Amino acid sequence: MRTVAILAMILIAVLATIPAAGLAQTGAVRIAIRRDEGSLNPYTYQSGYPGWNIMTLVYDPLFYPDANNEPIPWLVRDVKVSTDGRTWTLTLHPNVRWHDGRPLTSEDVKFTFEYVQKVTHSRWTPTTRNLDGIEAPNPQTVVFRLKAPDAGFRLRTLADVPILPKHIWESVTTVAAARAFNNTVGSGPFRVEEVRAGQFYRLSAYPQYFAGPVKVRELVLPIVRDATVSFTAVQAGEVDLSERPLNPELVAQFERQPGIKVVRGPGFASTLLQFNLEHPLLRDLRLRRAIANAVNTNLMVKLLTLGYAVVGSPGYIHPASPFYASGLKFEASKAKAVAILNEAGYRDRNNDGVRETPEGTPLRFTLLAQAENPLRIRGAELVRTWLKDIGIAIDVRVADDASVIDLVWPDFDVCKGRRFDLSMFGWSAPVMTRPTALVDLFHSSCQIGTINIGGYKNAQIDRLGEQLVVTVDSNRQKQIAAQMQKIVAEDLPVHVLYYQDVIMAYRAAAHDKWVFQKGQGVLTKLSFVDPPKR
Amino acid sequence: MVRFLAGKGVQYALVLLFAVTLNFMLPRMMPGSPLVFLAGEDVGFLSEAQRTELLRSLGLDQPLWRQYVQYLGNLATGNLGYSFQKGRPISEIIVERLPWTLLLVGLALLAATLIGVVWGTLVAWRRGSAFDLGSLGISMFFESTPSFWLGMIFIAVFAARLRWFPIFGAQTPGVSLAGWAMVANTAWHLALPLATLTLITIPGNFLIMRYSMLTVLGEQYIATAKAKGLAERTVIYRHAMRNALLPMATVVMLNLGFIASGATVIETVFSYPGVGRLLYEAVLNRDYPVIQATFFILTVSVIAANVLADLLYPLIDPRVRHAR
Numbered sequence: 001m002r003t004v005a006i007l008a009m010i011l012i013a014v015l016a017t018i019p020a021a022g023l024a025q026t027g028a029v030r031i032a033i034r035r036d037e038g039s040l041n042p043y044t045y046q047s048g049y050p051g052w053n054i055m056t057l058v059y060d061p062l063f064y065p066d067a068n069n070e071p072i073p074w075l076v077r078d079v080k081v082s083t084d085g086r087t088w089t090l091t092l093h094p095n096v097r098w099h100d101g102r103p104l105t106s107e108d109v110k111f112t113f114e115y116v117q118k119v120t121h122s123r124w125t126p127t128t129r130n131l132d133g134i135e136a137p138n139p140q141t142v143v144f145r146l147k148a149p150d151a152g153f154r155l156r157t158l159a160d161v162p163i164l165p166k167h168i169w170e171s172v173t174t175v176a177a178a179r180a181f182n183n184t185v186g187s188g189p190f191r192v193e194e195v196r197a198g199q200f201y202r203l204s205a206y207p208q209y210f211a212g213p214v215k216v217r218e219l220v221l222p223i224v225r226d227a228t229v230s231f232t233a234v235q236a237g238e239v240d241l242s243e244r245p246l247n248p249e250l251v252a253q254f255e256r257q258p259g260i261k262v263v264r265g266p267g268f269a270s271t272l273l274q275f276n277l278e279h280p281l282l283r284d285l286r287l288r289r290a291i292a293n294a295v296n297t298n299l300m301v302k303l304l305t306l307g308y309a310v311v312g313s314p315g316y317i318h319p320a321s322p323f324y325a326s327g328l329k330f331e332a333s334k335a336k337a338v339a340i341l342n343e344a345g346y347r348d349r350n351n352d353g354v355r356e357t358p359e360g361t362p363l364r365f366t367l368l369a370q371a372e373n374p375l376r377i378r379g380a381e382l383v384r385t386w387l388k389d390i391g392i393a394i395d396v397r398v399a400d401d402a403s404v405i406d407l408v409w410p411d412f413d414v415c416k417g418r419r420f421d422l423s424m425f426g427w428s429a430p431v432m433t434r435p436t437a438l439v440d441l442f443h444s445s446c447q448i449g450t451i452n453i454g455g456y457k458n459a460q461i462d463r464l465g466e467q468l469v470v471t472v473d474s475n476r477q478k479q480i481a482a483q484m485q486k487i488v489a490e491d492l493p494v495h496v497l498y499y500q501d502v503i504m505a506y507r508a509a510a511h512d513k514w515v516f517q518k519g520q521g522v523l524t525k526l527s528f529v530d531p532p533k534r
Numbered sequence: 535m536v537r538f539l540a541g542k543g544v545q546y547a548l549v550l551l552f553a554v555t556l557n558f559m560l561p562r563m564m565p566g567s568p569l570v571f572l573a574g575e576d577v578g579f580l581s582e583a584q585r586t587e588l589l590r591s592l593g594l595d596q597p598l599w600r601q602y603v604q605y606l607g608n609l610a611t612g613n614l615g616y617s618f619q620k621g622r623p624i625s626e627i628i629v630e631r632l633p634w635t636l637l638l639v640g641l642a643l644l645a646a647t648l649i650g651v652v653w654g655t656l657v658a659w660r661r662g663s664a665f666d667l668g669s670l671g672i673s674m675f676f677e678s679t680p681s682f683w684l685g686m687i688f689i690a691v692f693a694a695r696l697r698w699f700p701i702f703g704a705q706t707p708g709v710s711l712a713g714w715a716m717v718a719n720t721a722w723h724l725a726l727p728l729a730t731l732t733l734i735t736i737p738g739n740f741l742i743m744r745y746s747m748l749t750v751l752g753e754q755y756i757a758t759a760k761a762k763g764l765a766e767r768t769v770i771y772r773h774a775m776r777n778a779l780l781p782m783a784t785v786v787m788l789n790l791g792f793i794a795s796g797a798t799v800i801e802t803v804f805s806y807p808g809v810g811r812l813l814y815e816a817v818l819n820r821d822y823p824v825i826q827a828t829f830f831i832l833t834v835s836v837i838a839a840n841v842l843a844d845l846l847y848p849l850i851d852p853r854v855r856h857a858r
């Protein structure tokens with residue numbers, strides 16, 4: 001017994017000294033991130049969000065999206081576009097230096113775009129397909145020649161591709177080598193100081209940053225795998241921000257807590273009820289319209305997101321987006337749903353509670369939902385309940401993301417068809433911001449409508465889409481986009497349920513200059529450095 | 535003896551080949567392609583040729599049998615391959631992760647075994663008492679508690695509210711520590727995951743030990759020992775516990791086999807950088823080579839633990855030795 005007592009005393013003594021060792025303050029801003037992002041260079045970062053956002057703290061693209069997602073000149077001081085929209089002449093800022101002290105010149109820019117054309121990168125290689133040639137007539141000037149005018153060139157290409165240092169990357173020539181390359185010399189406001197795989201990243205401000213002083217001395221990015229734990233860590237002060245949007249049920253609690261600020265804004269990620277338009281029954285517009293009328297999106301927003309969401313617009317585009325066709329709205333009504341079904345001859349002929357087509361096929365469908373996304377599962381259950389009310393039977397099938405993708409979007413190639421009836425689905429914020437989103441989503445050719453997973457076909461949409469992709473003037477873009485949304489709202493190839501707001505919580509004492517990028521959140525370069533002056 | 539060992543050797547070799555084949559097939563039978571996890575949504579924008587090129591860079595354009603032959607060849611030369619996701623040699627990744635897992639799971643096994651043995655012994659001695667019933671209740675509770683839930687509760691109470699321990703990680707991120715400060719910091723981070731894992735591991739050991747002890751206590755030699763007037767302590771620890779430990783030895787050996795596979799759930803909840811979390815992330819990302827490698831290590835260590843048990847058992851149990 002005495003031995004036990006002595007051991008216990010030693011243990012207590014040791015434990016008592018430990019907390020002092022761990023609580024040492026670092027003075028850095030700590031942001032919990034959800035996963036490993038490789039070595040943080042352009043070929044090893046992993047996720048579109050937050051990976052790209054963090055990578056662009058180390059590297060600079062030529063343009064950068066501002067708080068309204070408008071691309072603003074970044075490494076570039078002056079832009080001239082020829083009247084045919086096919087020649088872009090850019091003048092770079094002088095005095096931009098790589099983290100190793102060498103100057104960043106037009107040669108690096110030319111090298112970068114030729115590099116991503118050659119060494120496949122899933123995000124950038126496709127956006128350079130339209131490039132005809134790049135020239136670097138002098139160290140400050142770059143000339144891009146395009147095969148055709150390109151609506152998305154500024155945002156999708158110039159504001160997305162980070163410029164690589166030629167002197168470092170020219171010896172890395174294959175995809176495999178690039179994906180294993182861990183050099184992180186960039187030109188961005190932060191330098192990578194330490195990478196502890198699976199644990200954290202440490203970045204320090206680059207004192208010679210061309211755009212002026214960096215507002216944070218050091219960034220520490222610990223990997224916190226579980227979302228709830230990352231919010232607890234913000235609450236307890238172990239991190240200053242979680243890159244993940246806060247759960248709606250935590251908002252009130254966080255708003256009450258001293259030292260924590262909650263910022264909220266529209267979110268551009270969408271939640272949809274996706275129809276398979278090649279399904280023999282669902283290709284009938286009347287049926288889709290009845291289903292949409294039975295779904296109470298207002299109630300869904302209240303129940304699932306506690307009101308922290310915007311009800312879906314039937315034209316897909318978020319009302320806060322500059323491309324939104326104003327006034328477009330979907331008024332759901334259960335009575336209307338029933339009327340449409342009756343009129344179309346979908347009646348319950350055998351009194352089993354499920355309507356049948358005139359040929360006798362019951363209106364019974366499988367609705368897929370993603371196991372990793374509890375909100376979508378609950379949304380699917382609501383849809384099932386509401387559709388049961390109007391005599392449509394739904395089996396909800398929950399599977400992991402990859403398995404759902406395998407049915408809805410096999411091999412991520414819409415040319416390969418689809419094997420589903422209905423699916424809960426959603427697209428991330430970039431699908432909302434790029435001007436060509438409606439073309440990608442709804443053009444009937446699987447080469448052009450690369451994310452048209454429902455197999456929607458409409459000749460008028462195709463014609464407008466082809467016009468939109470070569471339109472450079474942003475007002476004209478908006479007009480065409482509005483016309484397209486009106487057609488989509490009539491045809492209902494998808495039923496847009498809602499767009500969840502982006503809510504982020506941070507500790508103001510560590511850093512209080514966060515900039516909220518509409519639809520995406522505060523993890524943007526603009527939170528750490530002001531845009532370069534012309 | 536030689537024939538016995540040779541027979542065992544062939545048996546284990548077959549098991550290994552079967553397991554390795556399964557390791558190869560299982561991840562590939564999961565729906566979903568690794569491509570998206572490499573490319574994200576943007577994979578939709580890639581041309582057919584670019585997709586093929588990405589697949590080729592991973593060796594996935596080859597027919598399945600050729601991938602399999604190559605995999606076996608690599609294993610034979612000790613090459614675990616490259617991670618799709620991280621582009622790094624897997625052996626390098628595992629070397630980073632393994633110490634954390636060994637630290638966490640190893641210590642938890644040690645603690646859970648010691649506590650389970652002593653507790654089970656004491657409880658069996660006082661069978662039917664309030665102590666026995668209470669202990670059974672408590673062990674049943676922890677036996678049936680999901681580990682992620684227990685971990686979350688510990689985080690909420692001991693880390694978030696009381697601030698005794700950190701919420702996540704293996705060391706304070708971004709701070710360089712050395713010497714005793716580093717050891718102390720590591721121990722401080724280890725405390726909660728270790729406590730969680732230990733608590734959920736104890737009941738299994740406790741129940742087996744208690745049952746085994748009860749069996750032994752019914753034996754006549756215990757009655758003899760008591761009749762000789764030996765002290766209670768001597769009867770419990772010398773005569774009863776030693777013999778009751780035999781089934782525990784098997785359990786410990788089995789547990790040892792799983793030590794290198796980590797504690798997936800607990801490592802994930804506490805963001806602990808061990809092999810278990812690596813496996814979990816690899817499954818989510820369809821990172822075939824990493825799944826294969828972690829399962830391979832698991833297979834090898836389970837087989838090694840079995841071999842060890844086969845070799846050690848005759849030494850600790852004379853009956854096995856004489857029976858042969």
